[in-house]
Amino acid sequence: MVVADYYYPPLFSVAPMMEWTDHHYRTLARLISKHAWLYTEMLAAETIVYQKDNLHRFLAYSPDQHPIVLQIGGSNLQHIATATELANPYGYDEINFNCGCPSPRVAGHGCFGARLMLDPKFVGEAMSVIASKTDSPVSVKCRIGVDDHDSYYELCDFIYKVSSLSPTRHFIIHSRKALLNGISPADNRKIPPLKYEYYFALLRDFPDLKFTINGGIDSVDEVNTALREGAHGVMVGRAAYKNPWSLLGHVDTAVYGAPSSGVTRRQVLEKYQVYGDSVLWRDGKKPDVRDVAKPLLGLFHSERGNGLWKRKADAAFQNCTTIKSFFEETLDAIPDFVLDAPISGPPLISENPFAGVRDKLPPPYDSKEQELMYA
Template sequence: MSELPTPRKQGKSDVARAARLSVAPMMDWTDRHCRYLHRLLSAHTLLYTEMVTAPALVRGGALRLLDFSPQEHPVALQLGGSDPLELAQAARFGAEAGYDQVDLNCGCPSDRVQSGTFGAILMRSPELVADCVAAMRAAVDIEVTVKCRIGVDDQEPREVLPAFLDAVRGAGCRRVVIHARKAWLKGLSPKENRDVPPLDYDLVVAMKQAFPDLHLSINGGIDSLDAAEALLARGLDGVMIGRAAYHQPWDILAAADARIFGAERAAIPPEDIVRQMLPYIESHLAQGGRLHQVTRHMMGLFAGRPGARGWRRLLSEEATRDGAGPEVVERALERVPAIA
């Protein structure tokens, strides 16, 4: 049950290769505990933080939001904001904290994000995005990337997306993740914006053909490694998986190193992943943390397996109790029958 060795800092080429498969930044989900679990499952997949707003770092001084474990590398910091100088300072904080990449959010459609004039609303202002990217690149020596939508509201994606990509490329951005759906800023909730607007994978493939010098990853509706491999086979440089990687982490990530990256690494059984998490849990509790802060990300490890319901139920009922410790996880593991 030893902890992972501390990996070396990633170079630009390493991170670009890791971006062949990535786990999407997801608010309230991809925190440092989630990322530690995901790294145990896959040594190569690129991991992202939850979105951190530049004002929180620069004006609020909330640098604790940048805390992460060195075992998480390669890991990207996603920033939200629209002020070039503020984003440059936030990117500098991220680089100093040790992140391998910093990403600008141009895809989140929530009302809170819109009120701050960042997220998907920036699809309307490619020149401003270019200014932000240029300022961030001037401030750091790690790669600056962008995550965007294909458009917002009544924009015509086949017109606005090429113009957007041309603008960020002109600012020096070389890697972009495209969520292959529009975002509707009025009339749809953030949850509905993840499901209701139709996917247009063909448009993203066409953008790769139009911008062969850009590293383009696709996001949206991808729920298996089979689907990821099919999209890579169409010429895209990377695939980003969101909710499926969170709810079925073993199914998505355990075989990723072999199937997506060609590494000679057998999938580690989920039971062993649980046992490898125990030292991390003990360390977290010793620092004053609570068990459920870690175990809430482990609920889907046995998705589809006999005993998965018992595993989830025991963790749900007992991990939030005062004084709950690793013994709760060990008892929950007993609910999962061993596979011969």
């Protein structure tokens, strides 16, 4: 059953991140925030198709992880269709198609991810196929351009064609272009400049569509600033992983206006221990203690005892066989006042990253010419 209508809208979401936003991280994130929208790691359509007899390993999730979005990637329409059909019974709240990953493994050898922005007709066809095979809403995550195809007009052309050829009405826009010349994914998050003006121009030129902004936003204060500037939603990536307590801990109250849960890190860890020890060694040698504890390593970011905690964790990974024993060997590094303190008020930023952005908007996109072309 699709249950997205029962949740708050995706004002805040955690970006899909390979090898990071796995089931363990999403469990931790949901213990901290009840309302943030969570994304899976990107799953290649081929993986889902070839693992059809082992789907639970890739697609199953705990019911408390709602609202949750499945992101898939691929360049073969038949595989995309079959993968979506196989995923549909799992009841994800949205199916997202990856048109933004710049990794050479994906955009190069795999010929999908960000490379698909150069073929909006195919993306429109893929989104139609996905929509026909699922009961869930569909969306696209993309960059603002690829290599030298980085004009605002080309971005609009992509958005127009995909939305005209499919039921897609939600786009997540990473406000940097992708460089496919072999630089690392990390460099692709830093070297291409942020162009927030492209995002806000899309709000102006496509009033019937929904756009979530992504890229360079690292605090709840910046999230709320983007929302006040008119963003339909905000997606945050690595900041939500590396410092989950400080960022996710403020989402429910500061973004959604919900009452504070008053939860402490000690209470979060007590619940996570029950979860962790229930999933250890499910697949023989995996997941091990390191796998399950990995999302916890940012929980005490900038707190007293954090350095010692991480050193003790590295040592404990060598011999601990349960999450309970891992905590027994490491948590004495963290003072009680840190473990037992509820979330404090969100830190404020000194500068508005979107200041003056509307003064830099590109000229409006004229869709009339496109309408004639696709009539």
